[in-house]
Amino acid sequence: xxxxxxxxxxxxxxxxxxxxxxxxxxxxxxxxxxxxxxxxxxxxxxxxxxxxxxxxxxxxxxxxxxxxxxxxxxxxxxxxxxxxxxxxxxxxxxxxxxxxxxxxxxxxxxxxxxxxxxxxxxxxxxxxxxxxxxxxxxxxxxxxxxxxxxxxxxxxxxxxxxxxxxxxxxxxxxxxxxxxxxxxxxxxxxxxxxxxxxxxxxxxxxxxxxxxxxxxxxxxxxxxxxxxxxxxxxxxxxxxxxxxxxxxxxxxxxxxxxxxxxxxxxxxxxxxxxxxxxxxxxxxxxxxxxxxxxxxxx
Amino acid sequence: xxxxxxxxxxxxxxxxxxxxxxxxxxxxxxxxxxxxxxxxxxxxxxxxxxxxxxxxxxxxxxxxxxxxxxxxxxxxxxxxxxxxxxxxxxxxxxxxxxxxxxxxxxxxxxxxxxxxxxxxxxxxxxxxxxxxxxxxxxxxxxxxxxxxxxxxxxxxxxxxxxxxxxxxxxxxxxxxxxxxxxxxxxxxxxxxxxxxxxxxxxxxxxxxxxxxxxxxxxxxxxxxxxxxxxxxxxxxxxxxxxxxxxxxxxxxxxxxxxxxxxxxxxxxxxxxxxxxxxxxxxxxxxxxxxxxxxxxxxxxxxxxxxxxxxxxxxxxxxxxxxxxxx
Numbered sequence: 176x177x178x179x180x181x182x183x184x185x186x187x188x189x190x191x192x193x194x195x196x197x198x199x200x201x202x203x204x205x206x207x208x209x210x211x212x213x214x215x216x217x218x219x220x221x222x223x224x225x226x227x228x229x230x231x232x233x234x235x236x237x238x239x240x241x242x243x244x245x246x247x248x249x250x251x252x253x254x255x256x257x258x259x260x261x262x263x264x265x266x267x268x269x270x271x272x273x274x275x276x277x278x279x280x281x282x283x284x285x286x287x288x289x290x291x292x293x294x295x296x297x298x299x300x301x302x303x304x305x306x307x308x309x310x311x312x313x314x315x316x317x318x319x320x321x322x323x324x325x326x327x328x329x330x331x332x333x334x335x336x337x338x339x340x341x342x343x344x345x346x347x348x349x350x351x352x353x354x355x356x357x358x359x360x361x362x363x364x365x366x367x368x369x370x371x372x373x374x375x376x377x378x379x380x381x382x383x384x385x386x387x388x389x390x391x392x393x394x395x396x397x398x399x400x401x402x403x404x405x406x407x408x409x410x411x412x413x414x415x416x417x418x419x420x421x422x423x424x425x426x427x428x429x430x431x432x433x434x435x436x437x438x439x440x441x442x443x444x445x446x447x448x449x450x451x452x453x454x455x456x457x458x459x460x461x462x463x464x465x466x467x468x469x470x471x472x473x
Numbered sequence: 474x475x476x477x478x479x480x481x482x483x484x485x486x487x488x489x490x491x492x493x494x495x496x497x498x499x500x501x502x503x504x505x506x507x508x509x510x511x512x513x514x515x516x517x518x519x520x521x522x523x524x525x526x527x528x529x530x531x532x533x534x535x536x537x538x539x540x541x542x543x544x545x546x547x548x549x550x551x552x553x554x555x556x557x558x559x560x561x562x563x564x565x566x567x568x569x570x571x572x573x574x575x576x577x578x579x580x581x582x583x584x585x586x587x588x589x590x591x592x593x594x595x596x597x598x599x600x601x602x603x604x605x606x607x608x609x610x611x612x613x614x615x616x617x618x619x620x621x622x623x624x625x626x627x628x629x630x631x632x633x634x635x636x637x638x639x640x641x642x643x644x645x646x647x648x649x650x651x652x653x654x655x656x657x658x659x660x661x662x663x664x665x666x667x668x669x670x671x672x673x674x675x676x677x678x679x680x681x682x683x684x685x686x687x688x689x690x691x692x693x694x695x696x697x698x699x700x701x702x703x704x705x706x707x708x709x710x711x712x713x714x715x716x717x718x719x720x721x722x723x724x725x726x727x728x729x730x731x732x733x734x735x736x737x738x739x740x741x742x743x744x745x746x747x748x749x750x751x752x753x754x755x756x757x758x759x760x761x762x763x764x765x766x767x768x769x770x771x772x773x774x775x776x777x778x779x780x781x782x783x784x785x786x787x788x789x790x791x792x793x794x795x796x797x798x799x
Contacts, residue, residue, distance in 0.1 A: 210600075214600075216600050216603060216604060218548075218603075218607070265778060265782070268782065268785070269781070269782065269785045272785055273785060274598075274599075274600065275540075275544060275545075275546055275599060276781050276784070276785050278546060278600065278603060279546055279733065279737060279777060279781050280777065280778050280781045280782065282548065282730060282733065282774075282777060283773075283774040283775070283776070283777030283778035283781065284774065284778060285774070286730065286734075286770045286771070286773050286774030286777065287770070287771050287774035287775060287778075288774075289770050289774075290767055290768065290769070290770035290771030290772075290774060291771065293767040293770070294767045294768070294771070398726075401726075402611055402726070405607065405608055405611050408604050408607060408608070409608070411604075412601065412604060412605075416600070416601070416604075441619075443615060443618075443619050444612075444615055444616070444619055445615070446608065446611040446612040446615055447612040447615060447616055447619075449608050449611075449612070450605070450608035450609055450611075450612045453604065453605050453608050454590070454593045454594075454605060455593070457593040457594045457597060457601055457605065458592070458593035458594075461594075461596060461597050461601075
């Protein structure tokens with residue numbers, strides 16, 4: 176392989192890796208927020224996002240109703256938030272008792288949501304596009320499309336918004352306190368439940384946004400979004416599972432690594448590759464790749 | 474004597490040691506006898522689905538064992554089950570040898586891959602292992618389809634060779650699976666009382682005390698996962714033998730989750746009746762509710778949530794006003 180050819184290949188690969196990595200990061204942020212505050216790994220994350228994406232499809236395509244894309248998204252956000260509240264309410268009694276039992280319960284919630292999607296929308300494969308004007312331009316070897324810019328803009332807006340909430344608001348201070356020392360928070364009279372609820376709601380919104388943005392690159396079916404969440408889980412593990420910047424950076428690293436792997440090695444073994452990434456990260460960087468660089472701070 | 478020890482696997486057997494332990498022993502004995510005599514009365518499809526129940530009960534036991542002794546959740550045990558099933562199929566396909574040879578091989582392969590898989594997360598909390606098993610469950614289908622040369626791709630492979638010559642296929646499947654299940658339950662009851670079993674329980678309940686006695690947490694984690702994966706692989710070998718075929722259809726992402734459902738529904742117990750309940754739940758429900766296909770995940774999800782909440786009911790009472798202050 177010539178050097179020029181390598182450079183011609185690598186730049187677009189890196190760029191599209193960064194774009195999809197942003198989405199993995201957004202998905203991972205939801206997982207990490209829930210884990211940091213309530214110590215539960217939310218296995219229903221992907222299924223809830225899938226349900227949300229299908230609601231948008233159902234209400235905007237005419238299969239249930241034909242609303243505008245914006246109002247369908249608003250409706251889907253409402254439903255996703257309601258389901259997030261309901262699933263937190265369900266595990267609320269055991270959330271302080273056992274991480275393990277609550278994690279198993281989220282799997283149950285995920286199964287129910289999965290079944291609901293299959294019941295209502297069937298096993299069909301559908302397309303769901305973003306309503307952004309189509310344009311694109313080339314920058315050197317890299318072709319940049321309107322979709323890429325939309326993803327970047329949404330990701331930056333979300334990360335900035337989350338940063339402002341967590342660093343500057345009372346709720347954010349409470350969130351940081353709860354994720355550092357829940358016992359001390361309870362002693363100080365802080366309501367742990369409301370902080371948990373905040374993180375579960377944020378998780379639902381982040382998951383839905385990630386799903387809506389990832390679906391245009393592939394297609395929407397009852398299995399694609401839940402398995403897309405494996406990328407989010409990997410990103411969270413690479414970032415250390417309890418660090419928000421780690422999740423974002425982990426997402427981008429996973430996105431780039433997956434692109435390189437599928438281009439140079441094989442596109443058919445992506446999940447196996449992610450399994451390898453998870454195992455290697457757990458072995459050599461148990462607290463995430465970024466542990467030394469930024470520590471455990473939010 | 475040996476069969477009566479099956480009762481020890483249940484909590485009831487332990488707590489009621491002075492009371493009605495004999496009743497428990499006798500009922501388990503009666504259950505085994507009834508299952509052993511059943512082929513005289515029934516046949517065909519019922520025997521076939523019961524053989525699958527036994528094989529799935531073994532797989533459920535492997536997940537329960539991990540929860541009980543390791544305090545860890547796995548949704549990827551379908552990987553080890555598939556490993557065992559494909560080991561039997563591939564050994565027959567390539568070498569023409571029966572399950573008598575491939576069964577020990579399957580167990581060894583399961584133990585080896587379980588060790589390799591559990592080793593990286595040995596120092597971390599069970600949450601990380603659960604996430605890694607999710608990747609394992611999702612990687613399984615693409616591995617089965619990707620290595621088409623060995624696994625037969627989408628179509629899978631057939632398992633045709635008998636273990637005991639001269640016995641009809643249906644009876645053979647049924648009794649081999651039943652005998653393996655009973656032997657495994659006996660072994661688990663024995664393991665509960667053995668030094669190794671107690672060491673693992675201690676490492677989970679009192680990590681510091683265990684460490685003081687030379688049992689490190691990471692050693693306990695890796696060894697229980699290795700044992701559990703070996704058992705799952707054995708279960709897979711029995712699944713392959715009992716159904717005479719292996720294909721990627723039986724090893725999707727959800728089969729791993731369903732094994733956990735079976736384990737939770739049987740309250741993670743390691744006794745024969747509990748294993749049968751778990752195995753029957755995940756085998757018979759999809760068979761008899763085949764028309765209501767999409768309701769199966771919902772039913773399983775509800776079962777998972779309800780049983781998990783009920784099993785932690787001690788904590789739920791706090792939320793009912795009338796229990797306050799007692």
